[in-house]
Amino acid sequence: MKLLLETLQSGADYLAKRGVEDARLNMEHLLAHVLGCRRLDLYLRFDQTLNEPELQPLRVLLKRRGEGEPLQHLLGTVEFHDSEFVCDHRALVPRPETEHLVHLLVDKWFPKGAPPARLLDVGTGSGCIGLSLAKAWPAAEVLLVDISEDALELARMNAGRLGLNGQKVRLVRSDLLEHADGQFDLIVANLPYIPTAELKEISREVAHDPNLALDGGANGLIIVDRLLETAPEHLTENGLLALELHYDQASAVSERLQKLGFQAIQSAEDLAGIPRFVFARRPPLPPAPPASPDDARSVDDSPSISP
Known part of the structure; x- marks a missing residue:
């Protein structure tokens, strides 16, 4: 058994040593994910004792994050x-x-x-x-x-x-x-x-x-x-x-x-x-081509047919 605060600190140290940026924030997200709570709720639960059923899945996620797997993939969702x-x-x-x-x-x-x-x-x-x-x-x-x-x-x-x-x-x-x-x-x-x-x-x-x-x-x-x-x-x-x-x-x-x-x-x-x-x-459309003389004749010069 470990206190939540102790787990948070040790997990953040683990991630930092493996080159994870914002290691503390990453650890907070992972811990909140495992506990099914909001990240900010962790600050009200520092004295809570974590048992092995909670620590085991956290260890798996920590290892994967330390190997470079994106935090968003581990959480399964992202806010956008x-x-x-x-x-x-x-x-x-x-x-x-x-x-x-x-x-x-x-x-x-x-x-x-x-x-x-x-x-x-x-x-x-x-x-x-x-x-x-x-x-x-x-x-x-x-x-x-x-x-x-x-x-x-x-x-x-x-x-x-x-x-x-x-x-x-x-x-x-x-x-x-x-x-x-x-x-x-x-x-x-x-x-x-x-x-x-x-x-x-x-x-x-x-x-x-x-x-x-x-x-x-x-x-x-x-x-x-x-x-x-x-x-x-x-x-x-x-x-x-x-x-x-x-x-x-x-x-x-x-x-x-x-x-x-x-x-x-x-x-x-x-x-x-x-x-x-x-x-x-969008670019302006090109102007329509002018009618050719042949087109004009086909309209204007066509012979009329008397009834």
């Missing part, structure tokens, strides 16, 4: 934009940067009273972006697409948990915009953007995310570029494209958007001050 999402190996762990993107869209780009009528989340993964926006904008029609059926299964599970299954929220397997029918007022995407050569340098935790959701090709922008080429035809007039990117890609992507004719291109920083997001409006 005031909702709880199931989180596992099928998709990226939702991160604070992505949550900030949702905040920017809701609070800045589409303020209250003017939400998009139709929106598309490309490479939805767990569904955290699209489903959070669907919850913020109940009247919007939301399409979530991903090339991974495993990821879509996870997104469907989260949609059900949030009560968002139905006519307004649809999930479709699609390679980018291949099966995204119609036009949208907003297309948002957090696509794979890590250059292939950098994948060997990612943290132990990120290495548990599916490679399909990480690898952006030689320069990190292979998949992003494919989206940029096809996005205009899927955006409504003045429709918005919103992207989350790697820490050093905002400038290059902004230049690509400018060459493609996108309007009102802006970048925005994440909470760490890194230019992480790029926003752009």
Whole structure:
């Protein structure tokens, strides 16, 4: 038997020695998970004695966390934009940067009273972006697409948990915009953007995310570029494209958007001050070609036929 406070301290030391950042906070989450209580409730229970049936599962989780398995996978859920999402190996762990993107869209780009009528989340993964926006904008029609059926299964599970299954929220397997029918007022995407050569340098935790959701090709922008080429035809007039990117890609992507004719291109920083997001409006449609003289004659100079 051990006191809760003693267990908390020894577990935090164990994680710190194994290179886990925020070791104390991680240990608090694991301990609250095993005890079935809120993390803050632990502070009222420091004198509680823990028995072997409680310590044994905690030891298993501690070992896995010390080996680099993400805390969110061990807990099975993650808090994101005031909702709880199931989180596992099928998709990226939702991160604070992505949550900030949702905040920017809701609070800045589409303020209250003017939400998009139709929106598309490309490479939805767990569904955290699209489903959070669907919850913020109940009247919007939301399409979530991903090339991974495993990821879509996870997104469907989260949609059900949030009560968002139905006519307004649809999930479709699609390679980018291949099966995204119609036009949208907003297309948002957090696509794979890590250059292939950098994948060997990612943290132990990120290495548990599916490679399909990480690898952006030689320069990190292979998949992003494919989206940029096809996005205009899927955006409504003045429709918005919103992207989350790697820490050093905002400038290059902004230049690509400018060459493609996108309007009102802006970048925005994440909470760490890194230019992480790029926003752009749809390029204007090319003018319709003028009617040829032959077309004019076919209308105006056709012979009349007397009755």
